[in-house]
Amino acid sequence: MRARRAGFVAALLLSACTEGTHPPKGSDDPGVVAPVAPTDVLGEGTEVARPPSAEDEVEVEIPRPMGHAEVVGLASRGLSDVSQVDVDLTVSGVSGKRTVEVEFVSPEGHPYQRRSSVVVAKPDATRTLRFSMPVAGTTVATSIMSGTWNVRFFLDGAPLTTASFTLEP
Template sequence: MRARTAFLAAALCLSACTEGKSPLAPVDPPGNTDEQPSEPLPATDVLGNGPETARPPPAAEVEPAPVIIPVTGSAAVVGLEEGARGLSSVSQVDVDLTVGGVHGKGTVEVEFVSPAGHAYERRSSVVEAPPEVSHTVRFSLPVAGTTVATTGMSGTWQVRFFLDGQPLTTAAFTLDP
């Protein structure tokens, strides 16, 4: 009897099928007589009022990237004439440092290095200017009546500049014997 019941169930299932369609396929709504599949329903916004439409993501407030002005420095030896480079004729050597891009306050240091390669003198100055403004600072190395003249420290001097402890730029000048 069980075999007969199973056979009848299988036959019933197969008789409900039409060619090309599975008996488990969704059923078209009543009144739809054409063979075209029905159109899917539009998505519904369950939290809103009506059909969901494609919405772009909300525009994020994009702040412009801040313009970072790099720190720059250039040095120039001034007031040292070609003919007056001798230790006996030079009273002092002036070096101008032009620095730009300083954010807030900055400490500029100068180091005068003798021709023998030893640090002779070091000084500092505070610079305060907006980053977009260049600022010039003058440093002077006294020569006449100092150890430079009395011990004959002739040759090429190096001038090193630092901003807040970081190397910035260099310059050089020569004092003749």
């Protein structure tokens, strides 16, 4: 019985509500609602709020990933004297977690070795990764794979930069 009485009281109160039934100032029709002009409720000025125009939009430039590769520590170029070849890759404009791949290409133009590494950076940071290719005791030395080698770098599968070095017999 109490629930029924509470429901009746709620219905009675809602039916007595007059919100939206009074006509706005200057109108005789109770069904017409006059629009309210947008205002700057958070600011201190009396400006009317408006959506941003194309002139107001600021263009944010997203840096394009860049890479620079450099062969380091290759004082001797003779196959019998080189234990490994180190190549430093410096990347910038990399955002988030990305995959860097390196491919060492033999003087004959065939891929010899391919590896990958993950780099995590902010767009404004610069990171340097070192990749090494063993020479001493490998097929490079025993098969006398002398000549100019190319090193290709990829960022998430897209070409990034290259470097080269020469190994003499």
